Every structure is written in structure tokens, then in C-alpha cells.
Amino acid sequence: MRYQKVPDETIRRLPRYLRALLFLQQRKTESISSQKLAEYVQLNSAVIRKDLSHFGAFGKRGTGYNVSLLSKTIRDILKLNKPQKTVLVGAGRLGTAIASFPGFKRYGFDITAIYDNSKAKIGGKIGDTTIKSTSRLADIRRSEIKMAIIATPPDAAQETADILVENGVTGILNLSSCYLKVPKRVKVRTIDLAMELSMLPYYS
Amino acid sequence: MRYQKVPDETIRRLPRYLRALLFLQQRKTESISSQKLAEYVQLNSAVIRKDLSHFGAFGKRGTGYNVSLLSKTIRDILKLNKPQKTVLVGAGRLGTAIASFPGFKRYGFDITAIYDNSKAKIGGKIGDTTIKSTSRLADIRRSEIKMAIIATPPDAAQETADILVENGVTGILNLSSCYLKVPKRVKVRTIDLAMELSMLPYYS
DNA sequence: TCCTGTGAACTTGTTCACAGCT
DNA sequence: AGCTGTGAACAAGTTCACAGGA
Structure with a gap:
């Protein structure tokens, strides 16, 4: 509706x-x-x-x-009544923290796929989910994933977003410290923790 | 000014x-x-x-x-011209990710103290900073720390905030999933990543 | 009595459009 | 010509205040 x-x-x-x-x-x-x-x-x-x-x-x-x-x-x-399949890109410290965080599940998000480009991490697991190579990112198309979390370094974020959008993603939580260019139909929420902290000293 | x-x-x-x-x-x-x-x-x-x-x-x-x-x-x-001493409370996965994240330093934040209540973590290090017991949190008063990041579980967040505020903190980045009650002079920015993600499916 | 649902007033923030400086 | 700085118009969001249902 x-x-x-x-x-x-x-x-x-x-x-x-x-x-x-x-x-x-x-x-x-x-x-x-x-x-x-x-x-x-x-x-x-x-x-x-x-x-x-x-x-x-x-x-x-x-x-x-x-x-x-x-x-x-x-x-x-909010369309949280059915599990929302979600992909996480970037399994660094922040990505790992997110994947292990129970809060997402409680709101109906199911992180069903994790991608990273580091050889050392590919094949490893976070919880039950195996980390796959970002070279296979386009595979998400088949699993009908609509939501994505980008926790990559900034220089990989735009490229990642492009592939995600091409393959059916319509909502992105962007935790990299740069803005993304995406088609209007895609909704992006960018959170840069350093910037959120940066506004606080002004008021002190 | x-x-x-x-x-x-x-x-x-x-x-x-x-x-x-x-x-x-x-x-x-x-x-x-x-x-x-x-x-x-x-x-x-x-x-x-x-x-x-x-x-x-x-x-x-x-x-x-x-x-x-x-x-x-x-x-x-923004008062970022001199290093802003910052305390991190909570050295779980998210806290660790944050402490290791170079972005904060670039904007002038110096995470000079880290606290956690887990025995297993106290005494350990993240980078150069030793994790101390939250029972000593009031010590921050002496180091003139004004900024804080709360990355504790929600049930510890309010108590943590109270001690921080009592001991001179005037700005808090709150990453726990609950709201904090603080005096008006203290500025709080609450970020709950699950909630940020939750608004995206609506637009899909 | 308690509390919702809502027009109207108000406040805050954004965009336009242009005078005027370099 | 190019671009800032800003009043004025506009848009969005918030708060007030109250009629009216449970």
C-alpha cells in the first residue's frame, strides 16, 4: 500500500x-x-x-x-512484517560488528549475504553466513535482496552501490564516509559516525 | 566565540x-x-x-x-582546531570498530580513554589505549574530557551517561538503542543503525 | 474525565532571484 | 562574466488548542 x-x-x-x-x-x-x-x-x-x-x-x-x-x-x-533480506558489503571491523548485532533481526532484517574483497576473509563466516568475494556481488540478483548495508572503505563505496542497484537493491544504508550517486527510485541513508560526532563540540 | x-x-x-x-x-x-x-x-x-x-x-x-x-x-x-579528547565507553565489536577507525582522528578527535565492564577486556588494548574498568569511569574528570561515545548495551547506557555528565562531558554520541535523559546543557546525538535501516523498505 | 484527531497559527528551513563586488 | 550574500517568497514541519468520541 x-x-x-x-x-x-x-x-x-x-x-x-x-x-x-x-x-x-x-x-x-x-x-x-x-x-x-x-x-x-x-x-x-x-x-x-x-x-x-x-x-x-x-x-x-x-x-x-x-x-x-x-x-x-x-x-x-514500514514493510517490516516479513523478513527483509539484506546484504552486507564490507566485513571489516564495522561490518562484522553490524553482522553480529542482534538489533537488525529484531526489526525484521535478515543479513543473508556478506561480501568482502579481502582474500583472507572470503570463505570465513560471521555467525552462520559465509563471506563471499565481492567479484560475485551480482549474484544477489537471484536471491531477490532489496536492502543493503555498505561498510566498505570510501573508495569502494560508489562502485559497490552501482552493482547493488543494478541487481535489484532499492534501499542502502551507507556507512562509508562519502555520498553515493544513485537513481531516484533508490533510497540511500548515509551515516558517517565521525561527522555525527563533529557537530557536538560546537555546543560545548 | x-x-x-x-x-x-x-x-x-x-x-x-x-x-x-x-x-x-x-x-x-x-x-x-x-x-x-x-x-x-x-x-x-x-x-x-x-x-x-x-x-x-x-x-x-x-x-x-x-x-x-x-x-x-x-x-x-566547530571547535575542531585543537584535538578534542574523547572517551569511548563499551569495547564490544562496535566500540572496537570505532576506536580503530581513523576517521575520528582526522576530524580532531582523540580517543584518549576506553572503558568496559568485562573482566576479559579490562587491561587489554585497542591501538595504544588500554581498556579500563567502568568502575573507574569517574576518573575522566581529571583528564578534562568533554566528548564521549557510548557503545554499551542499552541497559547500561543511561547510567553511563549520568557518570559522564557528572564528570564534565558535554557532548555524547550515543550508539546504544535507547534515548538518554541529560541536562539541557549537554548535547546528545543518538544513532541507532537498526532504526536508520528500518525506514528504507517503506520507499521500496 | 481522558485522550484522540485535526484545523489553524506558528516556527523553522529552503529556494529563488538579483543587486553588487571582483 | 562569474559568483557571493541576502531579502523575499515559499515549503515543510511543529505546536497549539479544542471539538467531540469513549
Whole structure:
């Protein structure tokens, strides 16, 4: 399904809500008000109500939102209701950390393929997944992988992205410290940890 | 120095400019127009001109900006002109990846202390830095560390943040998957990689 | 009474477009 | 001619405030 004119910022916040809701589900909480949820995710409650209202009205006045219904709904909106096959390119320290990180699985991502160009690493394993040579990267086409994480050095990132996009990837989490040129239909999220840190001293 | 009313978004973009400028300096480029710089950082050129104009007028009409002057100016604004002592808490896979990552040093961050609570890791080294016990975390007060990176499991993150803030930290890059409560004077940037990935399937 | 859903007001950020300097 | 710096127009996002359902 596709919704008309949902602000980007709303989509960016949905995972935050989902994280809080998963936590609340563990706690067996049945319903939650926008006010309470706002405390968890450190936002104004009106933002939450407006965000959710884009997808229909599933809150109950006087009570709030049903936790498990809302959690399911957000997973549906974000297409996290089925496992999202994901490829990781770059099995350096950062790549390895990511592949071993349980958080991705919890949100529905399944890292089903890992590629690296270092002979020393190819054939090795991270968890259950064997590291394959980047020369075979185009093989992902057959496994219908749509999501990718790039954790290569910057000079390999663009080439990697090109091959990924050519072979069916439509979403990229780019952890290399450079911007990628991709067709408009492909969504890229670039995170450079050094740059995120760099803005902090200004405020001190 | 402090500037009046600089938008947050401007501060967030300065590191992007800096990254491009460092690259251009390597290439021995002497000056660059907002137009060209905009291509590098994938922004509209007017954004760049407006951002920079908050800090004074150091472009030359007809020519553009002097690369090394601008690079120095941005480092000054961001307080990256002197090494920023930084503490890393959490020496798991992600923490180790970060401590070994050369990018931080390039932007002026010096990871001078690393803490972890695992007996197996305490006393070990990452690069030249010895891992110390989190029970000694308050020691950072003496070294005048202002910046911190939290790469602990979520359940340790808030406690860690409290001790850091108590002992002089004013900027935190929080890589744990939970939000932190800190006094207003402290700036926190939270990055949860799983959440960054979670917004991508929506657009596919 | 409690809390949602939402128009309207407000705030913040972006883009345009051009005067004026080099 | 080329490019900056900036007011003015525009767009996006946030907060307020309240009618109305449970």
C-alpha cells in the first residue's frame, strides 16, 4: 500500500515508535497514550498523533493506542512484517560488528549475504553466513535482496552501490564516509559516525 | 566565540562541508564555488552560501571560497582546531570498530580513554589505549574530557551517561538503542543503525 | 474525565532571484 | 562574466488548542 503525502519526517519517526512499542509489548502493556509514548521517544505528543493519523485513526479516545495493534500496523507500513533480506558489503571491523548485532533481526532484517574483497576473509563466516568475494556481488540478483548495508572503505563505496542497484537493491544504508550517486527510485541513508560526532563540540 | 541564532541544520551541515574541503585540500584545489561544493555534498548551492554567511563573508565574488581558509574557519567554528579528547565507553565489536577507525582522528578527535565492564577486556588494548574498568569511569574528570561515545548495551547506557555528565562531558554520541535523559546543557546525538535501516523498505 | 484527531497559527528551513563586488 | 550574500517568497514541519468520541 502507498499513502498520499506522508512527510519524510513521519517515516523517519515510525521506527522510533516501533522500538518503544516492542519494549512495551515485552512489558505486557496493552495500551498507551500519545502522551506516555512521547516521553519514551522524547517527542511532543501532538507529533505522534499527527504522524499516526496519516495512516488512519486507530487510537481510542480516553484510552490511547492498543500497543500490539499499533506495533503491527507500523510494521506493516514500514514493510517490516516479513523478513527483509539484506546484504552486507564490507566485513571489516564495522561490518562484522553490524553482522553480529542482534538489533537488525529484531526489526525484521535478515543479513543473508556478506561480501568482502579481502582474500583472507572470503570463505570465513560471521555467525552462520559465509563471506563471499565481492567479484560475485551480482549474484544477489537471484536471491531477490532489496536492502543493503555498505561498510566498505570510501573508495569502494560508489562502485559497490552501482552493482547493488543494478541487481535489484532499492534501499542502502551507507556507512562509508562519502555520498553515493544513485537513481531516484533508490533510497540511500548515509551515516558517517565521525561527522555525527563533529557537530557536538560546537555546543560545548 | 558564539554566533547569534545559527540554525541547527547549519551546524549539522558544517562537518559535511569540512569533509569535502579536506578532500579538496588533498587534491591541492585552491578555491571552490558554492555550486561545485554543492555537487560534492549533494545540496543546493544557496544552502551553502546561506550557511556560511552566518559566520561572516569569506567568499570572493567571481571566484568562490578559498579552500584552506574555509576549512580552517569551519574547524574553528566547530571547535575542531585543537584535538578534542574523547572517551569511548563499551569495547564490544562496535566500540572496537570505532576506536580503530581513523576517521575520528582526522576530524580532531582523540580517543584518549576506553572503558568496559568485562573482566576479559579490562587491561587489554585497542591501538595504544588500554581498556579500563567502568568502575573507574569517574576518573575522566581529571583528564578534562568533554566528548564521549557510548557503545554499551542499552541497559547500561543511561547510567553511563549520568557518570559522564557528572564528570564534565558535554557532548555524547550515543550508539546504544535507547534515548538518554541529560541536562539541557549537554548535547546528545543518538544513532541507532537498526532504526536508520528500518525506514528504507517503506520507499521500496 | 481522558485522550484522540485535526484545523489553524506558528516556527523553522529552503529556494529563488538579483543587486553588487571582483 | 562569474559568483557571493541576502531579502523575499515559499515549503515543510511543529505546536497549539479544542471539538467531540469513549
